[in-house]
Amino acid sequence: MxxxxxxxxxxxxxxxxxxxxxxxxxxxxxxxxxxxxxxxxxxxxxxxxxxxxxxxxxxxxxxxxxxxxxxxxxxxxxxxxxxxxxxxxxxxxxxxxxxxxxxxxxxxxxxxxxxxxxxxxxxxxxxxxxxxxxxxxxxxxxxxxxxxxxxxxxxxxxxxxxxxxxxxxxxxxxxxxxxxxxxxxxxxxxxxxxxxxxxxxxxxxxxxxxTAVMTALACLAWMRSAYLAELGTRLTACNVVASAGNGAHFDATLFAVKPHAGQQTVAARLRHDLLTDAPARNPQRLQDRYSLRCAPHVLGVLEDALPFLRAQIENELNSANDNPLIDPDAERVLHGGHFYGGHIAFAMDSLKNAVANVADLLDRQLALLVDTRYNHGLPSNLSGAQGARSAINHGLKALQISVSAWTAEALKLTMPASVFSRSTECHNQDKVSMGTIAARDALRVLELTEQVVAAMLIAARQGVALRRRLDNSVALSPALAAWHEDLCGRIALIEEDRALDHELQQLLIAIRARAWSLYAS
Missing domain, CATH: 1.10.275.10 (Fumarase/aspartase (N-terminal domain))
Incomplete structure (x- = not known):
């Protein structure tokens, strides 16, 4: 007992x-x-x-x-x-x-x-x-x-x-x-x-x-992915502001004629975050580059996938999936193959692809922000240093390299695990799902993408502040202003070069704790 x-x-x-x-x-x-x-x-x-x-x-x-x-x-x-x-x-x-x-x-x-x-x-x-x-x-x-x-x-x-x-x-x-x-x-x-x-x-x-292990990992991966979709949207809004971009790219009428629900959701969130009736602040460029203009199309893939993936994961969660199964009412023994994790394998292979594309999107946004050829007047590498000291300060130069490395590794892991079936156990298990490997891959892609997002939180804090230093008439929506103020409380403006690893780890903790409530469901 x-x-x-x-x-x-x-x-x-x-x-x-x-x-x-x-x-x-x-x-x-x-x-x-x-x-x-x-x-x-x-x-x-x-x-x-x-x-x-x-x-x-x-x-x-x-x-x-x-x-x-x-x-x-x-x-x-x-x-x-x-x-x-x-x-x-x-x-x-x-x-x-x-x-x-x-x-x-x-x-x-x-x-x-x-x-x-x-x-x-x-x-x-x-x-x-x-x-x-x-x-x-x-x-x-x-x-x-x-x-x-x-x-x-x-x-x-x-x-x-x-x-x-x-x-x-x-x-x-x-x-x-x-x-x-x-x-x-x-x-x-x-x-x-x-x-x-x-x-x-x-x-x-x-x-x-x-299938309990792969399903458990899939549940955790799904929840983390749903939050990353929201964070990726909020960060995009910050990067549009920092880049003096054009909020009209997310117009409701424009998105009504390509009716992917998730894509429309992302566009609506960006309209919520941006003062879309304000004129674009970059008169030299009619259209922003794809990583900003097409952000709803990238993030929308993940948003549209999440309901479908939820259904597959929850079906598996609520299933009897061993073998044989026992029907206690009809008193039958049913020999089958419900242990096969194909739906979780497909879900996780799909999820890691969509999530890695979020990392890639944000990596490209950062590449624009740090480069004086494309950031429309921001200082090189988003350095906050001014005057003579700007010569020895390097801002986010190394952080951008790390973001590129994490993104490349995430993209490398998008090879689907489910296509690597092996015949095992004397050819009894001659077609297998690789669902648990796919789930572990998805978690690693999520880990890498969360690292990218943590870096982008630093860039968002820096980029918006520097844009407003250049143009104090730049206004933020109430949602974006409150969120940027929170970031400023977590991350000091980078004026003199400093190690950022501790701040990255603290931001990762906040991301994984879903510290920010971003959008009403």
Whole structure:
């Protein structure tokens, strides 16, 4: 029996797991420690879960043949398991899959993985016991986080290797992250009074033969991408002002005749941020360069993709995706391939492409801002130095180089992972999704793009201030004025050269905490 201790999550709002649909935002709340997971106490829900386990028990008693229960796994499905050894089989599954490598998933990523696996098993088609679901709840309740190596999944049959670390921890084995340190799972279980689970037949497969890792990473990636779309728009507005650009490029009538909804949303946000009825301040150039004029067309691709990608991710989140599935009502065993992560693979390959294009857009905007040939009167490299000291100060020269490097790396990672299917496991898994690799790629592209955005926050603070120094009649919309004032409070004007790495890190923290509320939904 588990000893119920008070935890830091007790006062948080509960997200109830009962098989009802969950949203990306709820998984992110759990991942960030802003909510707590609570397994439904509803008797009907628990009876449905238990019916699946009971049906399997009866089937085994009647000498039924069930893949992964009375047979070996994968290509070994023709190997019959002697009845006396059936109970040991689930533990062998997670034992031999303990071969992951690479970095460990972060605490936020790991909480999301546990929540995604619990959500899938709560659909009631996996033949697991209520005790297994309760053990997952306990890990989330006490923030006992399996140390999960990020690498080793081909995305079918699901995330076998990384999820083996979840299965092993439920059984009191391997290692966990708890209270800020790495511990042996057995030691933490003894401290908390948690009894190690003994997996029932099929429960090893139910835990491991699914898409929880890729789906968890996809939920986190989606949320970060949605915020970057807004930040990219606000930064573009700042760069239009700094460049003495033309707000009329975002005219409502103009965008009404190319009715991509996301593109129209971006244009509307730019109109909100800019005083679009003010005359363009650059009479020498009728049209701004593409990175400003076509910003809604670039950012709009991401905006238009987000609703579609949400649907794919949330469908996967709320699905039963192991194999075989158990229909507890009709008492059928259904052998299929729902562990295949193709939808997440496609979603993440698409997302990383759209996000990397945001990095590229902002990189091009910065290249215009720092260059006296194109920035319409701003000082070289947006340096704030004046007089004789301007000769030895270099402004954002090095920052622009770093932005270019981060952008190039992000663009390099847009090669789709899903096209690199490999035949594995004696050609049983001969077409695989690579969904987890695509999700990890997307997170790396996001990380790089957030670094670009952090640099562009410095450039926005600098560029708008320098434009207003040149022309004190430049007016800002209330939204842009308030936001620029906030930036000025975070970043001092760069007049004398200084290292910017600390400020970049602080801005990254603010970006990932979604520190600014930018546009009404």
């Amino acid at each position: 588990t000893i119920r201790l008070h935890t830091q999550f007790d006062t948080l709002p509960a997200i109830v797991f009962d098989g009802s649909p969950l949203r990306i935002e709820q998984i992110v709340q759990l991942a960030q420690g802003e909510a707590r997971a609570e397994l439904s106490r509803d008797p009907g829900f628990r009876a449905r879960i238990q019916r699946g386990a009971g049906f399997l028990d009866r089937l085994l008693a009647e000498d039924g043949v069930v893949y992964g229960v009375t047979t070996g796994y994968g290509d070994s499905c023709t190997v019959e398991i002697p009845p006396a050894l059936v109970a040991e089989l689930p533990h062998h599954l997670y034992a031999y899959h303990g071969c992951g490598a690479g970095r460990y998933l972060t605490p936020q990523e790991t909480r999301a993985v546990l929540a995604c696996r619990l959500a899938s098993l709560c659909q009631g088609y996996s033949g697991v016991s209520v005790a297994l679901l309760e053990q997952l709840e306990v890990l989330l309740m006490h923030d006992v986080l399996p140390l999960i190596p990020a690498e080793g999944s081909v995305g079918a049959s699901g995330d076998l290797t990384p999820l083996s670390y979840v299965a092993a921890v439920l059984c009191g084995e391997r290692a966990v992250w708890w209270r800020g340190e790495e511990h042996a799972t057995a030691d933490v279980f003894r401290t908390l009074g948690i009894r190690p689970l003994r997996l029932r037949p099929k429960e090893g497969l139910a835990l491991m033969n699914g």
